[in-house]
Amino acid sequence: MKLDAKIPDGPIEQKWSNHRFHLKLVNPANKRKYTIIVVGTGLAGASASASLAELGYNVLAFSYHESPRRAHSIAAQGGINAPKNYSNDGDSIRRLFYDTVKGGDYRSREANVYRLAEVSGSIIDQCVAQGVPFARDYAGYLDNRSFGGAQVARTFYARGQTGQQLLLGAYSALCRQMDMGKVRFFPRREMIDLVVVDGQARGIVARNMVNGILESYTADAVVLATGGYGNVFFLSTNAKASNATAVWRAHKKGALFANPCFTQIHPTCIPQSGQYQSKLTLMSESLRNDGRIWVPKKKGDTRRPEDIPENERDYYLERLYPSFGNLVPRDVASRRAKEMCDQGYGVGPTKLAVYLDFSDAIKRLGRQVIEERYGNLFDMYHEITAEDPYKTPMRIYPAVHYTMGGLWVDYNLMSTIPGLYVIGEANFSDHGANRLGASALMQGLADGYFILPYTIGDYLASHSFKPVKTDHAEFKKAEQETEKSIKKLMAIDGKKTVDEFHRELGAIMWDHVGMARNRRGLKKALEMIPALREEFWKNVRVTGSDLDLNVELEKAGRVADFLELGELLARDALHREESCGGHFREEHQTPEGEAKRNDAKFSYVAAWEYQGPKRTATLNKEPLKFEVVKPSQRSYK
Amino acid sequence: MNITLKIWRQRNRETEGRFETYEMKDVSPDMSFLEMLDVLNINLIKKGQDPVAFDHDCREGICGSCGMMINGRAHGPGRGAATCELRMRKFQDGDVVTVEPWRAAAFPVIKDLVVDRSAFDRIMQAGGYVSAKTGGVPDGNAILIPKPIADEAMDAASCIGCGACVAACPNSSAMLFVAAKVSQFALLPQGQPERKTRALRMVEQMDKEGFGNCSNNYACEAECPKKISVMHIARLNREFIKAKVF
Ligand SMILES: Cc1cc2nc3c(=O)[nH]c(=O)nc-3n(C[C@H](O)[C@H](O)[C@H](O)COP(=O)(O)OP(=O)(O)OC[C@H]3O[C@@H](n4cnc5c(N)ncnc54)[C@H](O)[C@@H]3O)c2cc1C
Numbered sequence: 004m005k006l007d008a009k010i011p012d013g014p015i016e017q018k019w020s021n022h023r024f025h026l027k028l029v030n031p032a033n034k035r036k037y038t039i040i041v042v043g044t045g046l047a048g049a050s051a052s053a054s055l056a057e058l059g060y061n062v063l064a065f066s067y068h069e070s071p072r073r074a075h076s077i078a079a080q081g082g083i084n085a086p087k088n089y090s091n092d093g094d095s096i097r098r099l100f101y102d103t104v105k106g107g108d109y110r111s112r113e114a115n116v117y118r119l120a121e122v123s124g125s126i127i128d129q130c131v132a133q134g135v136p137f138a139r140d141y142a143g144y145l146d147n148r149s150f151g152g153a154q155v156a157r158t159f160y161a162r163g164q165t166g167q168q169l170l171l172g173a174y175s176a177l178c179r180q181m182d183m184g185k186v187r188f189f190p191r192r193e194m195i196d197l198v199v200v201d202g203q204a205r206g207i208v209a210r211n212m213v214n215g216i217l218e219s220y221t222a223d224a225v226v227l228a229t230g231g232y233g234n235v236f237f238l239s240t241n242a243k244a245s246n247a248t249a250v251w252r253a254h255k256k257g258a259l260f261a262n263p264c265f266t267q268i269h270p271t272c273i274p275q276s277g278q279y280q281s282k283l284t285l286m287s288e289s290l291r292n293d294g295r296i297w298v299p300k301k302k303g304d305t306r307r308p309e310d311i312p313e314n315e316r317d318y319y320l321e322r323l324y325p326s327f328g329n330l331v332p333r334d335v336a337s338r339r340a341k342e343m344c345d346q347g348y349g350v351g352p353t354k355l356a357v358y359l360d361f362s363d364a365i366k367r368l369g370r371q372v373i374e375e376r377y378g379n380l381f382d383m384y385h386e387i388t389a390e391d392p393y394k395t396p397m398r399i400y401p402a403v404h405y406t407m408g409g410l411w412v413d414y415n416l417m418s419t420i421p422g423l424y425v426i427g428e429a430n431f432s433d434h435g436a437n438r439l440g441a442s443a444l445m446q447g448l449a450d451g452y453f454i455l456p457y458t459i460g461d462y463l464a465s466h467s468f469k470p471v472k473t474d475h476a477e478f479k480k481a482e483q484e485t486e487k488s489i490k491k492l493m494a495i496d497g498k499k500t501v502d503e504f505h506r507e508l509g510a511i512m513w514d515h516v517g518m519a520r521n522r523r524g525l526k527k528a529l530e531m532i533p534a535l536r537e538e539f540w541k542n543v544r545v546t547g548s549d550l551d552l553n554v555e556l557e558k559a560g561r562v563a564d565f566l567e568l569g570e571l572l573a574r575d576a577l578h579r580e581e582s583c584g585g586h587f588r589e590e591h592q593t594p595e596g597e598a599k600r601n602d603a604k605f606s607y608v609a610a611w612e613y614q615g616p617k618r619t620a621t622l623n624k625e626p627l628k629f630e631v632v633k634p635s636q637r638s639y640k
Numbered sequence: 641m642n643i644t645l646k647i648w649r650q651r652n653r654e655t656e657g658r659f660e661t662y663e664m665k666d667v668s669p670d671m672s673f674l675e676m677l678d679v680l681n682i683n684l685i686k687k688g689q690d691p692v693a694f695d696h697d698c699r700e701g702i703c704g705s706c707g708m709m710i711n712g713r714a715h716g717p718g719r720g721a722a723t724c725e726l727r728m729r730k731f732q733d734g735d736v737v738t739v740e741p742w743r744a745a746a747f748p749v750i751k752d753l754v755v756d757r758s759a760f761d762r763i764m765q766a767g768g769y770v771s772a773k774t775g776g777v778p779d780g781n782a783i784l785i786p787k788p789i790a791d792e793a794m795d796a797a798s799c800i801g802c803g804a805c806v807a808a809c810p811n812s813s814a815m816l817f818v819a820a821k822v823s824q825f826a827l828l829p830q831g832q833p834e835r836k837t838r839a840l841r842m843v844e845q846m847d848k849e850g851f852g853n854c855s856n857n858y859a860c861e862a863e864c865p866k867k868i869s870v871m872h873i874a875r876l877n878r879e880f881i882k883a884k885v886f
């Protein structure tokens with residue numbers, strides 16, 4: 004397949020405005036004749052649904068949650084970037100663009116990233132107008148903090164609950180449109196299949212999770228805003244229900260999947276404590292503004308951290324990266340923490356942790372300031388570990404957090420299926436091989452408020468749409484296939500629970516496709532995953548009825564998809580014979596242990612095409628051209 | 641430690657529910673309450689039984705999905721935490737723990753511990769927003785909001801919409817939830833133009849949904865996982881009266 008990213012011509016600063024000028028418009032009176040399905044109402048989906056409805060389109064919005072406000076976006080803590088330069092520290096669109104391309108280790112599309120940086124300022128304005136209570140100073144001005152991979156303070160925040168406040172803002176805009184009857188919201192509906200008619204995305208099949216009934220919906224275009232696939236690792240910082248079903252089923256219907264191996268491991272999470280552990284809890288990156296990371300200089304030191312004198316501590320990030328210190332990007336911080344623990348310097352009962360220490364900051368700024376900045380995070384840590392981080396350093400360890408990969412989209416955010424758009428974490432577009440902190444919220448909202456509403460109009464205006472009803476053969480076929488696979492899952496009646504399979508898959512992924520990958524491990528994973536998948540379809544047990552609320556059945560469908568996606572992820576990681584950003588191949592590193600890219604061979608987006616259940620996916624390449632930022636070895640020293 | 645669970649089981653909205661008793665052995669104090677229910681569910685599935693349905697997602701006290709009455713208290717023992725943040729170290733060996741769904745006419749049971757809280761969404765649709773269309777808004781710093789005001793608005797805005805306030809209230813009133821939203825916008829300059837209609841419409845919708853009246857019992861504040869203050873209810877009352885009278 005020939006991939007056309009549709010990147011507009013012209014200098015980078017003018018691409019988006021030129022493109023917008025050339026996009027076809029739908030006449031205001033005609034907009035109400037179009038219906039758009041938006042699956043997912045997190046930041047990306049809620050902002051898109053509201054903005055599309057404001058323009059006049061009819062929107063049908065779907066979520067497996069009971070309310071848009073429950074989406075995983077709600078959990079984002081630290082903040083959202085925008086190059087407002089309110090801190091007067093030299094920030095600019097160009098600098099955010101540069102930081103993001105470099106942070107992504109030169110595996111993202113320049114034109115997309117520039118546009119993201121360009122529209123991000125408007126996001127802050129929009130959110131303020133909605134009444135989002137961002138942090139302010141006493142004179143009333145917006146406050147900023149710094150995040151990893153940047154040397155300027157450009158992150159806007161609302162305590163440690165930025166995602167919550169931004170989502171509630173987008174949700175309120177959505178509520179307004181629901182109030183006006185322009186958006187119909189379908190709660191507790193899980194999209195199970197995408198329906199393509201005559202080569203165009205024309206609808207979805209969703210399962211009503213309360214009564215198990217399969218429902219079909221038609222539209223003129225479909226938008227997926229269904230979030231990331233980090234839960235393929237079972238243990239991650241993602242919400243428990245986050246899953247890849249929507250994007251995976253779309254992939255099977257023809258949408259290419261890009262860079263699945265670009266997954267992000269976040270350096271500051273609360274370490275695992277037991278076998279029954281159900282998820283990992285993030286401690287926001289913003290903590291690295293004031294917290295200092297260290298391990299004891301002596302291996303296996305069992306003294307309490309307070310008893311270890313200053314000169315016996317190794318502040319290894321400050322030592323290795325004097326200019327960025329504790330604020331190096333996530334991939335670097337994670338890898339170094341793992342390395343310290345692998346070498347025997349880890350702390351805590353499992354020895355799989357390093358310290359994040361606030362005592363200097365508390366001395367410098369006082370407890371009250373720290374409480375204001377991070378109060379809820381400290382409380383959360385206290386609840387979970389029964390330790391008081393105001394008195395003793397936090398113990399942290401890396402955990403799976405975010406997925407840069409996702410469905411391939413062009414500059415217009417359209418996938419390889421005409422009329423299927425993908426926004427937010429579900430697409431692959433802007434973060435390359437590593438995402439910088441506070442940039443996911445920015446991207447989700449940029450897609451939803453300021454990009455998709457323009458680009459989708461061009462598609463609608465330049466295509467004709469035959470009327471399609473839900474009794475169309477393609478809908479019937481999709482419903483029957485879904486029904487068949489649900490019945491099959493219910494009928495297996497094996498010995499293992501869905502969670503047991505999910506945990507096993509997660510262990511394979513973490514051990515062999517995790518923070519450091521190598522050829523041998525990846526090949527092993529490529530044998531183990533299909534074997535586990537086969538066992539799943541013979542030995543899983545789903546109890547209850549498929550015509551009731553059935554959480555096990557929901558999970559089973561999602562895990563079945565993870566068992567396929569996991570394999571593609573490993574395959575992609577094996578094929579990419581280089582290290583870049585979050586994808587670290589042990590065979591490819593510099594003498595200092597940094598990621599070593601191979602630009603000559605791998606400066607491309609790997610977009611995988613589904614070939615059916617028995618055949619391996621095929622690789623398509625979208626070459627990446629760097630015209631503005633010249634790729635170099637990333638240095639944070 | 642060993643725990644005896646008495647859990648409300650109800651197949652769906654139409655059928656009647658009842659308590660079932662389950663014995664949990666070797667519960668670790670570091671486990672979260674929901675992880676203990678995960679273990680129970682694995683055991684039930686292994687025995688071919690239907691696991692206990694409960695809503696949850698983030699498991700870190702922010703999405704507002706989880707919520708159950710544990711020994712008669714919304715979100716269980718302790719203050720300022722959602723059910724998912726509750727650890728088993730709050731219990732003792734041999735404890736008998738009763739687990740029920742939120743009980744309120746406006747929150748019908750869907751299954752077991754899962755209730756339908758869509759009434760909250762409908763209240764939000766009745767004006768729980770600032771009408772700012774995408775685009776065409778001023779620069780973020782053109783609207784100045786002094787820190788103390790921004791902080792107070794943030795306190796109100798931190799409501800997670802869990803419904804514990806309703807479940808804790810003897811009258812099943814949703815005043816704290818509604819007050820938190822009305823108060824956030826009443827404090828902020830952005831909320832001024834629609835201030836009156838917002839208060840009137842949200843309260844009207846609340847009544848329509850079948851929530852009870854506030855009789856200043858303050859159980860809501862005591863059980864709110866985000867410690868939202870009843871001060872906001874006082875502000876809502878003022879807003880409502882002002883809107884009615886002027
Ligand atoms: C703990 C944590 C903290 C974070 N902190 C930050 C931060 O400080 N700054 C930052 O920039 N980023 C942060 N991130 C990342 C960021 O929160 C996410 O990338 C972003 O919110 C994703 O938004 P989204 O709208 O794409 O998807 P989501 O918010 O995940 O929403 C997905 C939506 O899709 C729906 N859905 C999914 N599948 C289906 C289906 N099959 N059928 C129906 N509906 C479906 C869901 O119900 C939901 O509504 C953090 C992430 C985590 C895990």
Ligand code: SF4
Binds near residue numbers: 806820867868
């Ligand atoms: S006010 Fe408190 S208890 Fe009520 S819904 Fe909000 S967070 Fe929950």
Ligand code: FES
Binds near residue numbers: 700702704705707800
């Ligand atoms: S599961 Fe999200 S608040 Fe408890």
